[in-house]
Amino acid sequence: MAATIHITQVFQLLFWCACLYSSRLASGADYDEFDFDGLPGVQHEFKIEVPAGGEECFHQKVAEGANLHMSFEVLRGGTERLIDVVIRNPTNFIVEGHYGKPEIVIQHLVEIAGVYTICVDNTFSRMASKLVYVYIITFVPAEWTKYVQEIEDMDMTVSNFTHSISEVQKSLEEAKLHQASSRMNVVKDWYLIMGNNSYIVKWSIAQICVVVCSSVFTVIFVRRLFKIPNVTPSQKPRA
Incomplete structure (x- = not known):
């Protein structure tokens, strides 16, 4: 079980909460921009110990037209x-009063903007203190609707952005596959070119050898055709 929050701690919490959004709620006109930490409302949840025969009060600043x-x-x-x-x-008029109940739920439409005082009274009990769970939420319906719409628009924008990112990722994957295929084709073409080059070089060398041998044979054959001895077979000078 969480530790009990005493009234001094509650006052400190409310004081710091009030300081956080006092710049926006300083005047009556500012209630049109009711905001708390960027949200169109406030929410508190805590436990408070009310001593026997005592009363504990705390305060909450509420905008005009808000639901409390x-x-x-x-x-x-x-x-x-x-x-x-x-x-x-804020005028110290009692707008809600509930007496002698173990559990209380209050719904109140705020007509006057300002600081509302909430008191938990245990004066009728002289012997036993009470540990009370308190949950408070207040928001302006129009601002809340606007906030929800902004969240939905943001979700839609994020969805569109996510879809765009997915399409880009898909395009990148396709580009990678195309590059891999291109690299494979380049390697295949390189080996084909090298094979053709080796084939051409070998056949060229073979043809050069054939041409050289043919040329040498032709020269020798022609020279032998025109080779005439200076003497006859009888060793007489040829005329």
Whole structure:
């Protein structure tokens, strides 16, 4: 079980949360740009220990026209585990009051922008403290719809980008296959050229040898045809 969050810690959390978006919600006009960490609403979830005979209050800044949803559930304390919850608007008027219940769910449409006070009351219990689970979420419907549309548009853009990347990847794979095929063809052509070159060189050398031998034989044969001795067979000078 998570550690119990005391009221001082809750105040510190709300203080820092308020500081984060106070620049946007400083005036009434700024509520048209209601934002919290880039989101069109706020959300808190924590546990709070309410002492016996005591009351714990915390504050939440809410934009005009926002939906305020709160859930309270007594986790531990007493036999019946009952609690009172009161919500006051910025004018200190009680807009919601729920008494003597172990579990409370509140849906409230905010008409006045400002800081709302939420009090968890345990004054009727003199003996037992109460551990209360608190869940709060507030958002402007128009801003939320716009935010959802932006998310959908972003998802569509991401999908289109992913599709484009996939097409590019597919084209790159096809280009790689084409390059591999081209390299294989180049190697095949190189071996074919080298084989043809070797064949031509060998036949050229053979033909050169044949031509040289033919030329030598022709020269010798012709010379022998024109070779006439100076004497006759009887050793007489030829006339």
